[in-house]
Amino acid sequence: MALDDEAFKGSSIDRRTFLSVAAATGAALALPNAVAAEVEHPALTDRAAFVVNATPDDYEVPVVIEFDAAAGVPEDFETEYTDPDWGVDDQTAPPTAVTRSEPTPAAHARLDADELGSVLDEFDDYVEAVAYSMGANPWWHLEDPYADGVFPPVEESRDWLSFEESVQGIRYLEEEVAPDRINFYSIGESPGWNNQFTSEDPDPNDVYVTEVTNDVDDEASFDEKDKVVYSLNIHGDERAGTEAGCRIIEDIAYGEAPDFEELLDDVVLLFLFTNPDGWVSRKPETEIPWVADHNWNFQRGSASGLDTNRQYPTMGWTDPSFWPAEPVDTPDVRPDDPDGRGYHEMVPDSLAIVEHFRDYDNVEFLCDYHGMYTADHMVFNLETNAPFTHDKTHDLDEVSIQIGEAMADEWGSIEAEPLASDIIAASETEYGSPSLPGGDSYDGLLDWGTIYDSLAYQVTGAFLGWAGQPEEFGGLGAVTVAPEVIISNHFGDAIKVWKPYWSRHYETAYRLSMREYARMTAAETDATVATDGQDTAYVSSDELTRRSADLPHTNESPGQGQGPGQDRATEVRRRHETVQPGPDGRSSVNTSAGESAHSLFVHFQGLSTATQGTVRLVNPAGNVVKEIDLADRDVRRHDFEDWFVRRPETGDWNVEINTDADVDVQTTLIESEGAPDPRDTLGYEQTEYVVNPMQFFDDLEPFVEDGDVNGLRVHDVRNGRLLRGQSGRRHYDKLVVSHDDGIDDDRYISAIEGFVEAGGDLVLTDSGVNLLGVLDVGDAADIDGDDVSDIEVNFANLEDRDFDHDLLAGIRPRQQEMWKGSQLGYTTGVDQPATVVDEDVFREANGEVAGTIGGEGVGAGRLAAGDAEITVLGSVLPPAQQTELHPFGMADYAVSFMGHTLLCNALGFQQRRYVDGELVGTYGEVR
Ligand SMILES: [Zn+2]
Numbered sequence: 049m050a051l052d053d054e055a056f057k058g059s060s061i062d063r064r065t066f067l068s069v070a071a072a073t074g075a076a077l078a079l080p081n082a083v084a085a086e087v088e089h090p091a092l093t094d095r096a097a098f099v100v101n102a103t104p105d106d107y108e109v110p111v112v113i114e115f116d117a118a119a120g121v122p123e124d125f126e127t128e129y130t131d132p133d134w135g136v137d138d139q140t141a142p143p144t145a146v147t148r149s150e151p152t153p154a155a156h157a158r159l160d161a162d163e164l165g166s167v168l169d170e171f172d173d174y175v176e177a178v179a180y181s182m183g184a185n186p187w188w189h190l191e192d193p194y195a196d197g198v199f200p201p202v203e204e205s206r207d208w209l210s211f212e213e214s215v216q217g218i219r220y221l222e223e224e225v226a227p228d229r230i231n232f233y234s235i236g237e238s239p240g241w242n243n244q245f246t247s248e249d250p251d252p253n254d255v256y257v258t259e260v261t262n263d264v265d266d267e268a269s270f271d272e273k274d275k276v277v278y279s280l281n282i283h284g285d286e287r288a289g290t291e292a293g294c295r296i297i298e299d300i301a302y303g304e305a306p307d308f309e310e311l312l313d314d315v316v317l318l319f320l321f322t323n324p325d326g327w328v329s330r331k332p333e334t335e336i337p338w339v340a341d342h343n344w345n346f347q348r349g350s351a352s353g354l355d356t357n358r359q360y361p362t363m364g365w366t367d368p369s370f371w372p373a374e375p376v377d378t379p380d381v382r383p384d385d386p387d388g389r390g391y392h393e394m395v396p397d398s399l400a401i402v403e404h405f406r407d408y409d410n411v412e413f414l415c416d417y418h419g420m421y422t423a424d425h426m427v428f429n430l431e432t433n434a435p436f437t438h439d440k441t442h443d444l445d446e447v448s449i450q451i452g453e454a455m456a457d458e459w460g461s462i463e464a465e466p467l468a469s470d471i472i473a474a475s476e477t478e479y480g481s482p483s484l485p486g487g488d489s490y491d492g493l494l495d496w497g498t499i500y501d502s503l504a505y506q507v508t509g510a511f512l513g514w515a516g517q518p519e520e521f522g523g524l525g526a527v528t529v530a531p532e533v534i535i536s537n538h539f540g541d542a543i544k545v546w547k548p549y550w551s552r553h554y555e556t557a558y559r560l561s562m563r564e565y566a567r568m569t570a571a572e573t574d575a576t577v578a579t580d581g582q583d584t585a586y587v588s589s590d591e592l593t594r595r596s597a598d599l600p601h602t603n604e605s606p607g608q609g610q611g612p613g614q615d616r617a618t619e620v621r622r623r624h625e626t627v628q629p630g631p632d633g634r635s636s637v638n639t640s641a642g643e644s645a646h647s648l649f650v651h652f653q654g655l656s657t658a659t660q661g662t663v664r665l666v667n668p669a670g671n672v673v674k675e676i677d678l679a680d681r682d683v684r685r686h687d688f689e690d691w692f693v694r695r696p697e698t699g700d701w702n703v704e705i706n707t708d709a710d711v712d713v714q715t716t717l718i719e720s721e722g723a724p725d726p727r728d729t730l731g732y733e734q735t736e737y738v739v740n741p742m743q744f745f746d747d748l749e750p751f752v753e754d755g756d757v758n759g760l761r762v763h764d765v766r767n768g769r770l771l772r773g774q775s776g777r778r779h780y781d782k783l784v785v786s787h788d789d790g791i792d793d794d795r796y797i798s799a800i801e802g803f804v805e806a807g808g809d810l811v812l813t814d815s816g817v818n819l820l821g822v823l824d825v826g827d828a829a830d831i832d833g834d835d836v837s838d839i840e841v842n843f844a845n846l847e848d849r850d851f852d853h854d855l856l857a858g859i860r861p862r863q864q865e866m867w868k869g870s871q872l873g874y875t876t877g878v879d880q881p882a883t884v885v886d887e888d889v890f891r892e893a894n895g896e897v898a899g900t901i902g903g904e905g906v907g908a909g910r911l912a913a914g915d916a917e918i919t920v921l922g923s924v925l926p927p928a929q930q931t932e933l934h935p936f937g938m939a940d941y942a943v944s945f946m947g948h949t950l951l952c953n954a955l956g957f958q959q960r961r962y963v964d965g966e967l968v969g970t971y972g973e974v975r
Contacts (some may be wrong), residue, residue, distance in 0.1 A: 087161055089168040089178070096180040098245045099332050100161055107332070107344070108158035110207060112181040112189050113167070115153040115174045122174050125167070129157055136203040136549050137466060140473065146186050146206070151195065156186030156206055182331060183213035194220060198298050202552040208287050211253065211327045214294050218258055226301035229312070231259040236400020238325040239351040239393070245333040250351060253324035255397050257404065260300055261316040275316040276569040277405065277414040277526070278562055282357045282511055284326015285346035285544065286536045289417025291551060292558035293319045307563045311570045317562075318408070322416075322511070323397065325350040330544075338626065338712065345544055352394045355688065357416070358507065359398045360514035361732075362433070363521045363937040364871035364928070367690075368620060368729050369651050369716050370509045373398030374522070374936065379731030384620035405515070405524060412569045413447070414515040414526040417558060419536020420503070422475055424487035426462055427455070427557050429496035430503070432528040433868040434516025435942045438751040442575035442961045443527050445496075445945050446968065447568045452490040454560040462492030467553055474535045474550035478542070485534065489862065497862040498944050500843050502532065508870040517871065521735070521937045531561050540657030540709070574962040577748065577952060579755040580974045582781035584955060585770065586745045587816075588759040589789040594873075594928040594938060596736045601725035618646075618720040618728035626654075626712050627705040637703045639715045641668070641696045646720040647932065650674075650691040650703055653712035661707030665691055668699025678707050692877035694931075718933070726935030735937040741786065741925040743940035744951070752957075755781075762790035770803040782809050782955050785816035786925045801825040804913045809975075811954045813921040817883035820920070826913020830893035835886040839904050842878045843869070844923040846899035846907050846946075853898040855908050855919070855953045858971030859946050866924045866947035871939040873929035882907060882923035895920075908950065917975075919954040 087100045100109045115121050129145035145157035159167060168175060179189050184205035187193040198217040199209060222230040233256065240252030263269060280289035297319060299305035300312070308317070321327070329336055329347040336342055338353065349355045354371060361374040371382070373395040381390045391399060405411065420428070429448045436444065459467050462485050476482040489495035500506050507513070512530050517523030533554045538544045596602050601618075625637050641648065650665060658678040665674040674691045693701075696717070705711050718724050726732045742759060749757040758780075760769055771778055783803055790796040797819070804810050804825045812819055821833030845864040849856060874880050884905030890897060893911060901907030907922035924947045928938045943951065949971055952959050956975030961968050 087165050087168065089175075091168065091175045091178045093177065093179045095245055095333075096178050099180045100164055102244065103332050103344075105161040108160050109164060109180060110156070110158050110182045111164065111178050112186065113155045113157065113175055114177040114190065115155070115171075116176055117152060119174050120149055120153040121147045121155060122171050125155060125171055129155070129167075136552065140477070140547060140549060142206050142546070142548060148187065151192045152190065154187065154190055156181065158206070183207060183210035185213060185217070188213045188216060199295050201295075202291060202548050202555045205546075205548060207546045208330075208551075209290055209294055210330075211321075211324055214290070214321070215254070215256060217294065218256070218297060221298060221301040222258075229260060229262060229264055230297065230301055231264050232256060235404040236396055238323070238397045239395075241325060241329065241334040241336065241351045243333050244335050251334075252396070253328055255324060255400055256321045258297055258319040259316060260297060260312070260319065262312040270316060271409050273314060273316045274410045274412045274569050275318055275408055276565050277318045277320060277411060277515070278565075279320045279322045279414065279416040279511060281327055282322040282416055283348045283418055284323045284329060284356075285348050285538065286417070286419030287346065288419050288533050288536050288551070288554040288558050290321070290327075291555040292562060293417075295555065296559060296562060308566060311566050314570045315566055317566060320401065322401065323350060323356040325397070326356065339541075343541055343543060345538065345541070350395075350397060354394065356398070357511055358509040359395045360402065360509050360511050361522055361936045362509050362513040362871060363517050363523075363735075363939055364873045364934050364942075365508050365869070365875050366726075366730070366933045366935055367508050367649060368718060368724070368933055369649050369690075369714055371395045372509055372730065372732070372936070373402055374732055375399045375403040376522075377733065381731070383727070383731045384622065384729045386622055402514070402522075406522070408524070411515070411524045411526040413443075413565050414512060414524060414528045415561070415565050416510075416512045416528070416530045417561075418530050418532045419554075420532040420534055421537050421539075422479065422483045423485060423502075423532070423534050425485050425489060425492055425495040426471070426534055427451075427494045427561070428502040428532045429494070430512075430530040430532060431496065431498045431501075431868075431944060432516040432530070433499065433507070433510065433513040433871050433942065434523065434528060435871065435939045436516070436527065437747050438577065438948070438959075439573065439575045440527050441945055441948050442959070443568060443573050444529065446573065446961060446963065447527075447529070447564055448494065448496040449969075450564040450568065451561050452494040454564055455493040455557060456490050458556060458560060459493060460491065466549075470550050470553060471535065474547050477545070477547065478535055479539060489860065495860075495862045497860075497946075498865040498868055499530070500845070500865045500868075501862050506843065506868070506870060506876050513871065517939070531558065533557055540654075572964050575751060576960045576962075577752045578958040578960055578974055579752055579955075581754045582956075583756040583758070583779070584745070584782040584784065585758050585760050585780040586742055586784040586786070587765055587790075588740070588742045588761055589787050591789040592742060592787050592927040593738065593740045594930050595738045596734055596937075597738075599734060599930065600722040601727070602734050602736070618718060618724040620729050621717045621719070622715065624712075624714045626710055628710050629708050635705055637705070637713045637715060638700050639717050640700050641698055641717060642719050643698055644719045644721050645696045645698065646694075646718040646724060648693040648696040648701060648718075649716040651714040651716075652689045654710050655689055658707040658709035658711065662704075663707065663711065664704045665693070666702040666704060668697050668701065690876065692875050694875075694877060694879065723930055724933045726933060729933060730935055732935045734935055737937040739928050739938045739940045741927055741941040744925055744943065745784070762793065762796055765799050766790070766793055766796040768799060770799055770808065771806060776806055778803060778806050778808050780808060782811065784811045784813065784955070785819060786813040787927075788815045788818040791818060791822055797822050804916045804918065807915050809916050809956065810913075810918045811921070811951075812918065813924050813951075813954075814881065814926050815883050817885065817920050817922055820885060820918075823918075826916065826918060827893040827895060827911040828913065828918055831885060831889055835889040836883060837886075837905060838881065838883050839902055840878050841880050841882055841902040841923070842876075844880045844882060844901070846901060846950075847903070848897075849899040849908075850897065853896060854973065854975075855898040855910065855950060857953055857973065858949050858959070863944065863946035865944050866921075866950060867926070868942045868944055871942045872926065873932055873934050873938055875932055879929065880923065881926050884922045885909070885920060921950055921954055924951060
């Protein structure tokens with residue numbers, strides 16, 4: 049076949065390149081129009097050649113081009129590919145190319161196959177080398193890359209910071225710029241993808257930590273200093289933490305971060321590259337098994353296919369679908385895994401992180417930086433599920449106020465320009481519809497609450513849940529929080545595109561956030577409870593105690609007849625399938641529940657890609673028990689929805705999928721007579737515990753300025769301990785009852801009535817609210833047992849709230865969730881207990897309603913009894929739930945900041961908050 053030059057006219061490929069491709073590959077010759085534009089040239093590195101030829105023709109390969117030193121950058125190249133007028137304020141993407149003349153002439157460009165072919169052809173005489181170079185700094189691949197700094201400002205960056213670039217850059221800062229301030233090292237490895245270029249399978253990535261402080265190598269001072277951890281990228285597709293963190297490290301290294309400078313004698317900053325797999329997945333070399341044609345997106349999780357923020361050993365409920373990474377006594381093989389895999393294979397990164405961070409002393413804060421879609425505020429700070437003492441609860445709240453004020457100082461409001469226009473443009477580009485947060489906390493810039501309050505779901509196994517729990521349960525005892533920033537996630541398979549005009553704002557937001565966490569870490573903070581000398585009693589009860597010894601599978605002294613030696617083995621059945629749409633696709637996944645079926649979990653991935661159809665769970669009787677309508681775009685749907693069914697009926701359960709997207713379905717069915725034995729499922733021993741929610745008051749007592757907080761038994765109350773003999777004078781001013789133990793004991797009830805008649809205030813919480821049905825005192829006399837109901841709810845949220853009521857003093861509209869279920873053993877199913885009062889009856893009894901629960905009755909309110917008050921909180925200090933898998937122990941209580949404040953308000957106490965000795969805020973009034 050003769051090759052006619054005419055054939056290449058108007059074609060994307062020149063004749064010489066075509067010939068070199070044909071020669072190199074031995075490919076059959078064909079006319080250019082039919083040729084996949086393969087590019088070959090001696091100047092191309094092997095890796096660059098691989099990338100350009102392994103990707104579709106329109107993929108813009110980031111390359112760095114070195115030109116002949118004598119000739120410099122050709123003028124025609126400048127004219128054709130650079131843009132001297134480029135500016136971030138009026139451009140949505142970086143210019144095609146940027147160039148430099150010193151110290152060596154070079155260009156960085158994003159070129160598709162045609163363009164690269166043209167450049168190689170046109171500038172053949174000048175091009176010395178073309179290397180693949182993904183990242184922000186155009187020159188990081190070359191010699192002398194850092195003449196203008198290591199990590200360029202976002203406005204001038206070519207792309208998101210790449211993993212290799214960041215590793216090289218921080219290593220340079222450590223070795224060449226600030227060795228006395230920076231330590232940078234690997235603490236372990238990720239699972240790793242298949243690398244299609246090197247053929248390494250898997251090709252793990254290091255998990256790096258950067259330690260930043262003055263005299264970083266002085267061990268004694270290092271250990272002593274308070275520490276703040278910044279987890280920069282636990283979800284690989286949420287980039288804002290990395291963009292801010294790396295640039296802060298550089299500024300500190302060069303002494304150009306005055307806000308941090310003054311803290312470095314007192315504080316250690318620890319930056320963690322938490323999920324390198326989800327970061328490097330953007331490289332075309334990585335093979336993502338669940339993405340048919342690699343789409344160059346960052347991935348949320350790791351190469352194991354797991355969500356990197358669900359695999360931590362949190363106390364309380366553990367979802368058996370997860371791989372909790374506990375580095376102590378880790379089994380080699382997970383007993384219930386059908387493929388016989390182990391934790392070191394699946395979650396080596398999380399194991400390394402847990403092990404490493406346990407070695408630090410004095411970790412005060414841990415901030416896990418995330419990104420979300422759109423929201424009514426630019427940034428949310430999510431409160432951890434871990435329980436805190438009074439002072440740490442206030443630290444958690446105060447730092448959000450400081451960040452809110454910092455953001456207000458920076459922007460004023462969400463409507464400031466160019467912020468507002470950039471958000472609108474970025475949301476239009478990313479999601480196809482312009483949107484601007486319309487919330488009113490800090491004028492739309494920042495709001496905060498629990499995970500549920502902010503995102504409408506709850507989790508177990510989260511990094512911040514683990515790090516926040518006490519050290520005796522394997523955590524760090526740190527105050528932990530997850531910042532989330534808008535427009536940092538992509539829908540389904542949409543390719544994430546670098547938008548420097550928007551990323552500059554989220555980088556600024558997280559810089560301010562990191563600064564305020566560092567400042568709070570350095571600050572001396574305190575919080576107290578003012579009572580005006582009033583004394584409080586709470587009624588303790590063994591009915592609220594939960595002991596690991598009572599579990600059927602423990603070897604401790606057995607509980608009531610359920611000791612060891614009985615055959616109570618736990619069995620687990622797992623299925624994991626990807627259901628594809630279309631006539632050949634499977635439409636259902638089924639699993640069979642036996643006589644002792646304990647629980648069924650269904651996890652989905654990929655739902656956010658679907659635009660129509662439904663997913664349904666059908667029980668053995670053929671009834672639909674759960675359903676998601678995928679066409680309903682008004683309902684906020686998460687890509688990773690899950691369902692939970694307790695004690696599923698015996699027979700076949702079907703997950704029916706009828707939609708237009710690939711949906712990943714994972715079912716886990718546990719068979720177990722009692723609580724599942726973690727040895728049989730996860731391979732971990734049951735952690736021992738004895739917990740009781742009344743520990744809340746013991747933990748509060750040291751913070752009470754004046755006045756006693758004492759626990760009494762039912763027995764003590766019935767024997768008259770509330771009053772001073774027959775005098776009618778009270779021993780206590782406040783009484784809390786959080787259970788209905790003793791409700792049938794007339795002497796006990798009479799003693800409480802006598803206390804109230806003598807002017808004592810009564811606070812009834814949780815099942816203690818049932819006492820309203822039997823108390824014959826004040827307005828409570830109008831409420832019968834029938835008017836009070838024990839209910840179960842999905843989440844213990846207070847709804848229909850009256851913010852003018854003093855019970856809600858200091859509580860903001862975002863805050864709804866009174867306590868957080870997972871670390872008390874509760875699931876994301878409907879299993880959280882509450883006790884509520886019929887609203888009509890409550891109002892007829894002259895009760896003040898401050899809020900309701902579950903749409904079923906009063907959840908917060910107050911009744912009068914002469915001068916005394918009877919306050920009701922329907923769900924705030926429940927006992928732990930032992931029925932589900934909970935290998936890593938249990939919390940005593942898990943009140944949110946809101947629940948904590950509700951309790952203090954119910955008692956009529958004032959919370960006082962101090963920063964560096966100064967009173968910065970009070971919550972509620974002393975009554
Ligand atoms: Zn995230």
